[in-house]
Amino acid sequence: MKQLTDFPYSNILVLGLAKSGTAAADILLDNERNVRINDMHANESDEIVAELKSKGAEVILGTHPLHVLDGMDIVVKNPGIPYENAIVAEAMAREIPIITEVELAGQLADGEMVAITGSNGKTTTTTLTSEMLAKSNLPVKVAGNIGMVATEVAQTVAKDESLVLELSSFQLLGIQKFKPRIAVLLNIFEAHLDYHKTIENYMEAKFNIFRNQTDEDYLVYNADDAMIVKAVENAASQKVPFSVTKRLDDGAWLDEAFLYFRDEKVMPLSDIVLVGEHNLENILAAIAAAKLRGATNDGIYEVLTTFAGVKHRLEFVGNIHQRLFYNDSKATNMLATQKALAAFKQPVILLAGGLDRGNDFDSLLPYLQYVKSMVVFGQTAEKLKEVGMKAGVKSVISAINVEDAVEKAYKTSMEKDVILLSPACASWDQYKTFEERGDMFIQAVHRLK
Known part of the structure; x- marks a missing residue:
């Protein structure tokens, strides 16, 4: 077991379990630190909770009481927890250091x-x-x-x-x-x-x-x-x-x-x-x-000479009846979608949409020159439809979700078209992760066979 030789803290609050919190708690317990865990969503019946308790962790679940900070020297925070979180804000007010794993x-x-x-x-x-x-x-x-x-x-x-x-x-x-x-x-x-x-x-x-x-x-x-x-x-x-x-x-x-x-x-x-x-x-x-x-x-x-891309990042999914399908679900912002669109010089059917963070999509306009059709979904569907109309895209279609978008895109496509999922948005309005969204796209493409 490797030791934390330069970590001068004895009492640690691990805020949020998930994968990173669990790993942090494990190593801290192995290094004989006093560990308190606070998580809103884990359950007492979860196997990992029982395991951490058996190793000596104090576990507080289902709520975020401020007293979890009492006696703590440092907070190890799940990266996804915002700094507006009541525990995090209170830790900052008490000048307790906050780190990630x-x-x-x-x-x-x-x-x-x-x-x-x-x-x-x-x-x-x-x-x-x-x-x-x-x-x-x-x-x-x-x-x-x-x-x-x-x-x-x-x-x-x-x-x-x-x-x-x-x-x-x-x-x-x-x-x-x-x-x-x-x-x-x-x-x-x-x-x-x-x-x-x-x-x-x-x-x-x-x-x-x-x-x-x-x-x-x-x-x-x-x-x-x-x-x-x-x-x-x-x-x-x-x-x-x-x-x-x-x-x-x-x-x-x-x-x-x-x-x-x-x-x-x-x-x-x-x-x-x-x-x-x-x-x-x-x-x-x-x-x-x-x-x-x-x-x-x-x-x-x-x-x-062999690497053609990582999964969900301009990933080539397949050639179905001379239509080329690409999964770019990891494009959770406009710059990523701009770069994806710039990769193609043939007709593109763009599948886009997702979580609405309040921005418009006008910065996509210069990149829609090869887009012959758009299929939009999620919270930003109407905003993306407006951009498509501004750009003179011939056809802008609404879909329920990614799976529906694949079917509608295929029906409007022709041979040699690129059908590109590049959402320009986070996935959290309809899917837990961009990976789940990409997997749904891949499954829908394979069903076309």
């Missing part, structure tokens, strides 16, 4: 960490980086926002392994000393303002990824993003830029024919199978991070 993971991993964040492209870049290392015969493990809880995986990471972490702004907001050897900052645009309230707060959370780095560490950053370039000016780490627009002597870049890292030619651009111009940024960021960890050009080549 990523802070614990940073102390547990013996190997070096590669931490990746950005408004879009995190999952693709994380997957590419880890695969490039693996294909270069370098030991690597993956965790974080991509699936496995960081704390769980960190406990298993050996000194010769890399731990590649996908990190959200929610996770990064709750760190103290977390310091990756390589930080990757992909892009920044307005997102999750229902949680962060201002773009400045959101940016500050993202920029935490390099706050604690020293001159022994590396910061891979997007040299084409003006906000990022300004933000990293005073970073203490060694800066390694990437760009799709200019040559970089100290980073990853491309020309019309090849991908490069510094002055080294890595591979031909034409051999990449991953669609979408936006993915070139993700590819260059992954190359920079992987090369810094020792990846070979052969390993990188093997990945980029």
